[in-house]
Amino acid sequence: MSSRGDYLTTIGVEVHVELSTVTKMFCACPNSPQDLPPNQAACPVCLGLPGALPVVNREAIRLGIRAALALRCRINETIWFERKNYIYPDLVKGYQISQYVRPLGEWGWLAIVGDDGEEKKIAIRRVHLEEDTCKLIHSGENALIDVNRSGVPLMEIVTEPVLRSGREAEEYARKLRAVLVYNGISRCRLQHGEMRAEANVSIAPRGKTDLGTRTEIKNQAGFNHMRSAIEYEERRHAGILDAGGAVRQETRGWDDVNRRTFVQRSKEDAHDYRYFPEPDLPPVRLAPEWVETEKAKLPRPYDDYLGELRSLGLGEPDIEALTRNDALGFLGEAVGGKGDKTILLAKRLIKEVFSLVNSTGRPLDESKLEPAPFRRAVELLEEGKVNGEGFRKILEALFQRGGEAEAIARKDDLLIERNDAAIEQAIAKVLSEVQPMVAEYRAGKKAVRNAIFGRVMKELKKKGDPKLVGELLDLALG
Ligand code: ADP
Ligand code: MG
Numbered sequence: 204m205s206s207r208g209d210y211l212t213t214i215g216v217e218v219h220v221e222l223s224t225v226t227k228m229f230c231a232c233p234n235s236p237q238d239l240p241p242n243q244a245a246c247p248v249c250l251g252l253p254g255a256l257p258v259v260n261r262e263a264i265r266l267g268i269r270a271a272l273a274l275r276c277r278i279n280e281t282i283w284f285e286r287k288n289y290i291y292p293d294l295v296k297g298y299q300i301s302q303y304v305r306p307l308g309e310w311g312w313l314a315i316v317g318d319d320g321e322e323k324k325i326a327i328r329r330v331h332l333e334e335d336t337c338k339l340i341h342s343g344e345n346a347l348i349d350v351n352r353s354g355v356p357l358m359e360i361v362t363e364p365v366l367r368s369g370r371e372a373e374e375y376a377r378k379l380r381a382v383l384v385y386n387g388i389s390r391c392r393l394q395h396g397e398m399r400a401e402a403n404v405s406i407a408p409r410g411k412t413d414l415g416t417r418t419e420i421k422n423q424a425g426f427n428h429m430r431s432a433i434e435y436e437e438r439r440h441a442g443i444l445d446a447g448g449a450v451r452q453e454t455r456g457w458d459d460v461n462r463r464t465f466v467q468r469s470k471e472d473a474h475d476y477r478y479f480p481e482p483d484l485p486p487v488r489l490a491p492e493w494v495e496t497e498k499a500k501l502p503r504p505y506d507d508y509l510g511e512l513r514s515l516g517l518g519e520p521d522i523e524a525l526t527r528n529d530a531l532g533f534l535g536e537a538v539g540g541k542g543d544k545t546i547l548l549a550k551r552l553i554k555e556v557f558s559l560v561n562s563t564g565r566p567l568d569e570s571k572l573e574p575a576p577f578r579r580a581v582e583l584l585e586e587g588k589v590n591g592e593g594f595r596k597i598l599e600a601l602f603q604r605g606g607e608a609e610a611i612a613r614k615d616d617l618l619i620e621r622n623d624a625a626i627e628q629a630i631a632k633v634l635s636e637v638q639p640m641v642a643e644y645r646a647g648k649k650a651v652r653n654a655i656f657g658r659v660m661k662e663l664k665k666k667g668d669p670k671l672v673g674e675l676l677d678l679a680l681g
């Protein structure tokens with residue numbers, strides 16, 4: 204009798220990520236699949252009409268270089284595109300422009316915490332660029348096609364078959380997402396399909412060097428689904444092998460309601476994509492100087508930044524809040540080259556900005572808040588130019604509408620009053636209104652000073668510089 208312990212699991216993960224460029228991969232159509240009504244971003248190129256000529260999107264290549272660098276890949280100096288031919292309803296062109304022989308990047312790695320608790324470097328086989336397909340929308344008996352997504356820049360990142368469990372695969376996918384978001388390569392919003400992970404799973408008797416037959420699990424909604432599907436496949440494969448059977452190579456989906464995988468298509472209709480070099484695109488040279496320039500622009504590596512935050516004394520709950528909100532890149536940009544104020548900015552981000560995220564239900568990257576104005580708002584508070592209430596009002600305006608911190612402070616009348624004359628005028632007005640209190644104070648009941656001070660601050664709409672107001676009030680009270 205055999206059991207699961209007698210088998211070694213092997214997993215390789217393929218991840219597709221949509222790049223946040225302004226236009227599509229090979230044409231000038233806007234890359235905004237979910238912001239436009241269906242079929243509004245279409246042209247002869249992304250519809251694959253005869254005679255239409257594609258042009259490579261330089262920004263997509265740049266993001267590809269950035270990703271390959273962040274994943275420590277070797278970058279090929281000359282790359283080219285191939286046509287991958289197949290027939291499927293979501294592929295209106297009948298082929299997809301992809302990369303096959305010479306991908307943009309090869310042989311990188313991403314560190315995760317392995318099942319044994321030790322750091323494990325997951326080997327990345329390739330990073331290449333291609334284009335997304337149309338979106339199929341199933342409605343009742345019908346399937347509708349939205350071509351807005353056709354031709355959206357897509358990056359594929361493929362690991363070696365080195366992951367050993369659903370947990371490791373999930374950890375890898377989460378870490379990869381965090382690194383891509385941190386490096387500004389994609390927003391990777393799973394709910395918008397901006398990141399899709401597929402796992403290839405096989406098992407083989409321990410001690411055997413040949414890998415078993417794999418099944419591929421398609422486009423899961425979340426990484427936890429991927430893990431469940433992998434764990435289900437481990438059990439299913441073991442059951443088949445225990446019974447003396449053979450696992451069939453096929454593509455399967457995950458049914459989260461019944462918690463099992465199901466066959467989507469068998470590899471019997473074996474893929475012959477008839478790849479050939481894309482005749483309408485010349486090879487692209489990635490000049491080493493360009494790659495070097497991009498390297499210099501990368502933020503420090505994700506793990507290094509986490510380490511630095513820890514060494515500066517940021518606690519785990521704060522780190523967790525930053526990573527959960529995908530805010531490490533934002534924080535890094537707010538801190539900027541100066542490298543100062545890290546903890547101060549982190550704390551303000553966590554306390555004030557994340558509470559706006561929670562109260563509005565709007566994630567940071569969907570708000571209008573940018574790192575530089577955020578930093579300026581914090582500085583205004585630090586410099587005593589606005590008070591806590593003014594600071595929160597500025598942040599809220601930046602979050603909802605964007606803009607510059609100082610301009611908002613001025614326009615919304617939030618700057619602290621430092622004008623002696625204005626403060627003296629307010630003090631005179633209040634003292635004339637509270638003459639009995641003034642008399643009490645002068646008779647020795649010093650405690651009423653607080654009440655008078657409060658009235659003056661109120662008169663100044665709480666924007667008086669408290670220290671200055673106090674000094675001028677004491678002068679006036681004599
Ligand atoms: P394809 O492009 O046809 O899906 P690849 O050979 O490029 O196939 O592999 C895709 C992914 O599957 C890679 O991540 C690879 O590591 C993984 N993989 C390949 N063979 C196996 C196997 N026997 N068991 C587990 N994973 C595998
Ligand atoms: Mg595959």
Ligand code: ZN
Pocket residue numbers: 227230231232244245246247248249250354
């Ligand atoms: Zn187009």
